Each structure stands twice: as C-alpha cells, then as structure tokens.
Amino acid sequence: MSELKLMKGNEALAEAAIRAGADAYFGYPITPQSEVIEYLMAEKPHERTGMVVLQAESEIAAINMVYGAAGAGKKVMTSSSSPGISLKQEGISYIAGAELPCLYANVVRGGPGLGTIQPSQADYFQSTKGGGHGDYRQIVLAPASVQEMADFVKDGFELAFKYRIPVLILSDGVIGQMMEKVELFDPIPRLTDAEIYEKYPWATTGKKSGTERRIITSLDLDSHKMEEHNHKLQAKYKEITEKEVRYELIDCDDAEYIIVAYGSSARIAQKAVRLARAKGIKVGLFRLITLFPFPSVKMHEMCGKGIKGFLAVEMSSGQMVEDVRLAVNGCSKVAHFGRYGGIVHTPEEVLEALEQKIIGG
Amino acid sequence: MADITLDQIIKPENLVYTKTKLMTDKVLSYCPGCGHGTAHRITMEVIEELGLEEQTIGIAPVGCSVLAYEFMNIDMQQAAHGRAPAVATGIKRVWPDKIVFSYQGDGDLAAIGTNETIHACNRGENIVIIFINNGIYGMTGGQMAPTTLIGMKSSTSPFGRDAQRMGNPLKITELVAQLPGTYFVTRQAVHTPANVRKTKRAIKKAFENQRDGKPGVSFVEIVSNCNSGWKMTPRDANTWMEENMFPFYPLGDIKVDGKLV
Amino acid sequence: MTEELIIAGFGGQGVLSMGKILAYSGIMQNQEVSWMPSYGPEMRGGTANVTVIVSDERISSPILTIFDSAIILNQQSMDKFEAGVRPGGTLLYDPNGITRHPKRKDINIYQVEAARLASEMGNTKIFNMVVLGAYLKIKPVVKMENVILGLKKSLPERYHKLIPLNEDAINAGLKNVVAVQELH
Numbered sequence: 048m049s050e051l052k053l054m055k056g057n058e059a060l061a062e063a064a065i066r067a068g069a070d071a072y073f074g075y076p077i078t079p080q081s082e083v084i085e086y087l088m089a090e091k092p093h094e095r096t097g098m099v100v101l102q103a104e105s106e107i108a109a110i111n112m113v114y115g116a117a118g119a120g121k122k123v124m125t126s127s128s129s130p131g132i133s134l135k136q137e138g139i140s141y142i143a144g145a146e147l148p149c150l151y152a153n154v155v156r157g158g159p160g161l162g163t164i165q166p167s168q169a170d171y172f173q174s175t176k177g178g179g180h181g182d183y184r185q186i187v188l189a190p191a192s193v194q195e196m197a198d199f200v201k202d203g204f205e206l207a208f209k210y211r212i213p214v215l216i217l218s219d220g221v222i223g224q225m226m227e228k229v230e231l232f233d234p235i236p237r238l239t240d241a242e243i244y245e246k247y248p249w250a251t252t253g254k255k256s257g258t259e260r261r262i263i264t265s266l267d268l269d270s271h272k273m274e275e276h277n278h279k280l281q282a283k284y285k286e287i288t289e290k291e292v293r294y295e296l297i298d299c300d301d302a303e304y305i306i307v308a309y310g311s312s313a314r315i316a317q318k319a320v321r322l323a324r325a326k327g328i329k330v331g332l333f334r335l336i337t338l339f340p341f342p343s344v345k346m347h348e349m350c351g352k353g354i355k356g357f358l359a360v361e362m363s364s365g366q367m368v369e370d371v372r373l374a375v376n377g378c379s380k381v382a383h384f385g386r387y388g389g390i391v392h393t394p395e396e397v398l399e400a401l402e403q404k405i406i407g408g
Numbered sequence: 409m410a411d412i413t414l415d416q417i418i419k420p421e422n423l424v425y426t427k428t429k430l431m432t433d434k435v436l437s438y439c440p441g442c443g444h445g446t447a448h449r450i451t452m453e454v455i456e457e458l459g460l461e462e463q464t465i466g467i468a469p470v471g472c473s474v475l476a477y478e479f480m481n482i483d484m485q486q487a488a489h490g491r492a493p494a495v496a497t498g499i500k501r502v503w504p505d506k507i508v509f510s511y512q513g514d515g516d517l518a519a520i521g522t523n524e525t526i527h528a529c530n531r532g533e534n535i536v537i538i539f540i541n542n543g544i545y546g547m548t549g550g551q552m553a554p555t556t557l558i559g560m561k562s563s564t565s566p567f568g569r570d571a572q573r574m575g576n577p578l579k580i581t582e583l584v585a586q587l588p589g590t591y592f593v594t595r596q597a598v599h600t601p602a603n604v605r606k607t608k609r610a611i612k613k614a615f616e617n618q619r620d621g622k623p624g625v626s627f628v629e630i631v632s633n634c635n636s637g638w639k640m641t642p643r644d645a646n647t648w649m650e651e652n653m654f655p656f657y658p659l660g661d662i663k664v665d666g667k668l669v
Numbered sequence: 670m671t672e673e674l675i676i677a678g679f680g681g682q683g684v685l686s687m688g689k690i691l692a693y694s695g696i697m698q699n700q701e702v703s704w705m706p707s708y709g710p711e712m713r714g715g716t717a718n719v720t721v722i723v724s725d726e727r728i729s730s731p732i733l734t735i736f737d738s739a740i741i742l743n744q745q746s747m748d749k750f751e752a753g754v755r756p757g758g759t760l761l762y763d764p765n766g767i768t769r770h771p772k773r774k775d776i777n778i779y780q781v782e783a784a785r786l787a788s789e790m791g792n793t794k795i796f797n798m799v800v801l802g803a804y805l806k807i808k809p810v811v812k813m814e815n816v817i818l819g820l821k822k823s824l825p826e827r828y829h830k831l832i833p834l835n836e837d838a839i840n841a842g843l844k845n846v847v848a849v850q851e852l853h
Binding site for chain 1: 461462463464465467468474475477481482483484485486487488491494495496497498499501502503506507523524526527
Binding site for chain 3: 051053078079164220221224225226227228311314315317318319320321391393394395
C-alpha cells in the first residue's frame with residue numbers, strides 16, 4: 048500500500064501534482080484554495096522532482112504561463128477559486144482553441160462577484176457550458192473526497208494529454224478545506240526532454256533542422272478553415288462524450304427515487320439517502336463524477352426503468368438540474384433543491400426536499 | 409508556366425544579399441513603409457547568425473504582428489492580447505535552456521499587457537522582449553494607443569490627444585529600465601539603413617545576453633511609423649516620426665549590463 | 670461505530686489541532702475520518718470550529734448540523750451548538766468563561782476545567798490536550814496508544830520532544846472530567 052496521510056483536499060491536490068510528474072504549477076492565492084500554492088512552495092518540488100512553482104502576478108498571468116508551458120509540451124497546471132477562475136477564462140478559451148493539454152482546479156466559493164469565501168457549486172454553468180468565448184468544451188471532473196482530489200490530478204493529466212484539452216477539477220470549499228484519509232499514489236517520473244520531443248510532435252521546443260516548424264495558435268482569419276477546425280473540435284468532444292463518462296450509483300438497485308448530485312453535495316445527499324432509507328423510502332444516489340461529459344444516456348435509461356422522480360441537489364439556484372432535465376427528457380419528474388450563496392445544505396434539508404418536491408409533490 | 413527560381417533572375421556570382429532562411433516566403437501582410445517587416449527580418453537574421461534557430465521559441469502578440477508566426481520560420485506561439493510576457497515566462501521556466509522572445513506592439517505591451525510586462529521585467533525573466541512602438545493601434549484601424557503623443561490624432565482622439573481627458577503617453581521603456589529585473593534596455597529605430605544596423609546590433613546583444621544567461625530581461629524598443637494609421641505617406645511618416653516621436657522617445661541605450669546609462 | 674463530533678471555541682485554543690490529532694488517531698486504528706473546519710477571517714481571534722467524524726464505515730456528509738457529541742470552549746459556541754447535540758448525545762465543556770451553562774435535559778453533560786489545569790501544569794498551550802483527555806474518558810472512540818501515534822503524525826518532528834507533556838495533559842483531562850448530568 049502506498050502512503051496513508053491525513054490531508055486537506057487542497058494539500059492532496061498539490062501533493063498529487065508533484066507525484067503526477069507535473070513540470071510546473073503557476074498560481075495566484077485566493078481563499079479557499081491558497082493551501083495549494085502554499086503547500087507546493089513549502090514542499091520544494093524543485094528539489095523533489097524538478098517541478099517549477101511560480102506565484103504569478105495575477106490569475107490571468109498564471110493561465111497564460113500555463114498556455115506557454117503547455118504549448119512547449121510540458122505537464123502543467125494552475126488552480127484558483129471562482130473569481131480567479133473567471134479571470135482565467137480568456138486563457139482557457141485560447142488553450143481549448145490551440146488544443147493544448149492542461150489541468151486546472153476550481154475550489155468554488157459563493158458568488159456572484161466577490162461573493163463569499165464559503166463553499167458553493169454555482170460555477171457549474173461556467174464549467175460545463177463554456178466559461179470563455181467560443182464553441183468549446185472541457186472535461187470536468189468533480190471530486191467528492193480528499194482521495195479524489197489527489198486521484199483526479201493523475202487522471203486529469205492523462206485525459207488532458209489524451210485529448211489535448213483543458214481538464215477542470217471542479218471542487219468546492221468543503222472538499223478543499225476538509226481533511227480526510229488519503230492514500231497517495233506512487234510518484235510518476237517527469238518526462239525527459241527526449242521523451243517530450245518524441246511524444247509531442249506538436250509542441251514548440253525549437254525547430255530542428257529538416258523538420259517542419261511548429262505553431263501554437265488559436266487564430267485563423269480564413270473562416271472556412273476555422274469552421275473546419277471547429278468540426279475537428281466537435282468530433283473530439285463527441286468522442287469524449289462517448290468514452291469518458293464517469294459516475295457512481297449508490298443504493299440505486301431497488302430505488303424508486305434518485306438524488307442526483309456531485310462533489311460535496313453528493314456526500315451530503317448520501318447521508319440523506321441513509322436517513323430516507325431508515326424511514327423506508329427507497330432512494331438512491333446518482334453521483335456525477337464527470338460533469339462534462341454528462342451521463343445522460345445512463346440517466347435516461349434509469350428513468351425508463353420506473354424511477355418515479357429525480358431530485359437534483361446542488362449548492363446553486365439550479366444549474367446542473369438543467370442537464371438532468373435534458374437527460375430525463377420528460378419521462379420522469381425532476382425537481383431541484385439546494386442552498387446557495389455560501390450556505391451548505393444539510394442532509395435533513397435534502398430529505399425534506401425529497402419528501403416534499405418529489406414524493407409528495 | 410514553370411516557377412522562376414532565384415538563380416534564373418540573379419547569377420549566383422552576382423548575389424550579394426539574400427533573405428534569411430528564418431523568414432518564410434509568405435508575402436508580408438504589413439503596409440508598404442511599415443517598420444514591422446524590417447524588425448522581423450533583423451530579428452530572424454540575428455537568430456540565424458547566432459545559430460539559435462533550433463532552440464528558439466518566439467511569441468507573437470495580438471496587433472498588427474499577430475501573424476508574425478506566418479513570417480518567422482521558427483517555432484512560435486501566438487499569445488492572448490498583452491499576455492506574451494506571461495507566455496514567455498511559462499516557456500522559459502520549464503525550458504530554461506531554450507531561447508525565448510516575445511514580439512509585441514504598444515497596445516499589447518503597454519496597455520492591456522502592462523501588468524505582464526512590468527512583472528516579467530521585475531522578476532527578471534531571462535527572456536528578450538522586442539517592442540514596436542508606433543504610437544497607434546494599427547490593426548484595429550488607428551485608435552489611440554498608450555504611447556500616442558499629446559496632440560496626436562487617432563480615430564479615438566480625432567481632435568488630438570488631450571492629456572486632461574485622455575491621459576498622458578506612457579514611457580514604459582524608461583519605466584521597465586528602473587526595475588532590478590531588466591539587464592539591457594534600449595530604444596532604437598528602423599527607418600534608415602544606419603538605424604537598422606544599430607538596431608540589429610541591439611537585438612543581437614539582447615539574444616546574446618539570454619544565450620549567455622545574463623540575469624534579467626533584455627528589452628528592445630523600436631520606435632516605428634504607422635503611415636496608414638497616421639494617414640501620411642511613408643516618407644512623411646518617417647519625417648514626422650523624427651520630428652515628433654524621437655524628441656519624446658529619444659533613441660539610445662537606457663540600461664546596459666544591468667546599469668542605467 | 671460512528672462518532673460525529675463538533676469542537677468549537679476561540680481561534681488560538683487549539684480547536685482545529687485537537688480535531689486533527691483525533692482524526693489522525695482514527696487513521697492509526699484503520700478507521701475512516703473526516704475533519705471539516707470553519708474557515709475564513711473569522712478564525713483569526715474569533716470563533717473556530719471543526720466537525721470531526723470517526724467511523725468504521727465510509728463517511729457520507731462531512732458537514733453536519735446534528736452531532737453525537739459537542740466539545741464547547743466558549744460562550745458563543747455554547748449558544749450556537751448546544752441545540753445541535755442529538756437527544757441522548759454528549760456535551761463536554763470547560764466552565765471557564767461560560768456565563769450561561771447548558772440547559773438541555775435530554776443530553777449527557779460533562780465539565781473539565783481544562784484552562785485551570787493547563788495553567789497549573791505551567792503551559793496553557795496544552796489546554797486542548799486536557800480537553801481531548803476528558804473527551805476520551807467519556808467517549809473512548811480511539812485507543813490511547815493511537816492518540817500518541819496520532820500526535821506524532823500531526824506534530825512536526827521538532828515538537829516531538831513535547832509529546833510526553835501532551836500525554837500528561839491528556840491524563841490530567843482523563844482524571845478530572847466531572848459529570849454534571851448523566852442520562853440513565
């Protein structure tokens with residue numbers, strides 16, 4: 048067994064970055080995710096693995112440092128919390144357009160604006176429906192434990208390089224700040240320069256004689272070529288939708304009702320499921336792991352098997368619920384419950400919402 | 409008709425000058441009379457002469473030179489508006505042995521990208537920044553730039569720049585020279601053969617500094633014209649530049665080997 | 670076994686680190702644990718609290734409003750969390766600085782004069798370990814040897830010389846906890 052530690056989600060994310068063989072992290076402090084860069088600075092990864100850690104002058108600079116390093120074939124990441132993630136959106140759009148691999152994390156806090164530093168899940172639309180400008184998607188992984196904060200760094204980098212796409216770990220203040228037991232994966236060595244030259248023929252590493260030069264850009268003034276480029280991107284997103292959907296079904300086998308949730312809401316909902324089962328209510332939890340791609344096919348299939356209603360539980364006024372409605376497509380009842388603005392709902396509130404909005408409603 | 413090759417036009421024994429192989433054959437998109445083409449060429453000549461093409465990564469900005477990567481025949485990245493110094497930082501930090509430079513205009517470097525410029529310079533990133541200052545936004549059609557002179561007309565200062573209402577032109581080169589992270593800061597021009605030679609020497613020095621691991625940014629400003637944006641003939645634009653731009657943006661070295669001149 | 674606990678007091682009393690040591694002790698005996706703090710600027714000199722869960726099973730919600738036990742170390746926390754103890758649950762508090770004592774009739778209530786004991790032992794920083802000792806006397810959710818292991822894990826090595834002192838503090842808490850109200 049690998050090392051067992053008690054860590055905050057933010058610390059686990061940072062440690063996992065070093066272990067995943069990341070070449071660089073560029074960041075900027077913001078509550079509630081500053082432990083990521085604090086941990087990295089304290090760990091001296093330049094001594095452990097040669098990984099570069101730099102505190103940038105802004106979130107904007109940080110994501111553009113990621114763009115540069117990723118465009119040069121390196122495994123690179125950043126992280127922030129909601130207002131800082133908004134600032135990064137221009138860079139994310141460029142990264143998506145230029146088809147670069149990168150990993151970033153959003154430890155979500157309540158908004159809009161400066162909002163609050165308390166946990167929230169109100170950045171679902173921003174994460175899954177674009178965020179920046181243009182017709183692009185990114186893979187969104189939603190950890191529900193400190194363990195997953197670590198594991199998804201490794202998985203996220205793999206997906207990012209497999210598809211040359213930005214991958215977002217969409218966490219929140221609960222997962223970022225809480226400590227849990229975490230089993231850390233064994234370190235993966237960073238790629239050597241020679242391996243990067245060999246594996247990434249698109250990366251700008253200096254034009255070798257007799258080879259074609261490489262260009263990293265998201266620009267094409269010829270609209271026909273740009274449409275072609277968009278077709279290529281869409282084909283990639285379609286492939287991801289077919290191959291990379293992840294979810295977890297808990298107590299769903301005999302369920303008559305389903306709670307759909309992700310991240311910390313899924314943990315709270317799991318407790319609500321226990322409370323409901325104790326009262327004899329047959330309810331299960333559909334925990335989303337990928338938010339894009341969304342597990343629409345499985346959800347639709349379940350509703351064809353006699354599920355009487357879906358309750359979408361999220362710490363927002365109702366964002367994920369729209370995807371649940373699209374998936375269910377009218378074949379079962381769908382309702383939303385969630386506290387927001389930095390308030391975390393309780394398992395008892397979730398149970399009450401299930402009884403009132405789905406069972407009794 | 410078959411393509412005409414160079415030696416059908418000029419006999420090899422008569423060939424005294426040819427363009428560097430680090431410029432592509434793509435026709436430049438710049439207006440006739442513009443300084444960008446010359447600035448591109450001498451930058452690429454320097455990289456070729458120093459034998460650095462296999463390890464150099466350039467960064468194109470947003471602005472007239474957004475398509476610099478179409479003309480510069482080396483590995484290039486195109487950056488978001490103003491972010492080239494951050495992109496350069498990202499590359500240089502993970503590939504410290506590569507040669508990294510950004511090529512930016514005044515709107516990109518001194519307005520939207522001021523933060524990235526100042527902080528890359530202040531951190532002392534070991535990169536080269538080539539800064540083309542023509543006092544106007546060329547690509548978007550001649551709007552006021554951070555470097556537009558007082559009284560100078562543009563499409564967003566149609567009656568001339570008024571300091572009270574529009575603020576003052578920014579001498580960002582003098583500003584970055586004050587920062588401990590800059591090693592070489594100079595201001596040059598490319599409108600006469602003599603100036604081209606001087607500027608090329610400055611660019612060479614900048615790349616040598618980086619190659620030799622001299623600490624900090626080497627920053628080369630090139631004061632240039634924009635005859636289209638200024639609405640002048642190329643020749644008048646150059647005269648106007650000498651008479652108006654150079655007094656405010658005087659040519660010469662500002663900081664050499666880490667010391668203010 | 671699942672123990673859902675809130676520890677609440679002033680920032681600087683060692684509330685968060687007490688929770689961390691307890692959580693680490695749980696790991697040492699192969700249990701599932703979670704440690705969820707209140708966070709943000711209110712922690713600096715203001716109130717701080719942490720929810721700790723130690724369980725034999727996978728932990729669902731790390732955030733709770735109803736607790737098996739509450740350790741309460743200032744008046745604000747008493748006002749806020751007394752009502753959150755489940756009927757039949759346990760409330761442990763240090764009467765030092767408490768002006769409105771708990772009134773619930775349906776819970777077990779204990780006191781430990783941890784501030785006084787720590788001060789008598791000559792080191793107010795071990796206050797939280799006295800409280801932890803008192804708590805473990807009432808609720809032995811983790812074994813003492815695992816608490817020592819947990820201490821070692823959560824303290825930086827340069828503080829390991831202080832472990833015997835912490836052990837003494839835990840023992841002082843164990844011996845000096847007083848039952849105010851016990852349900853039968």
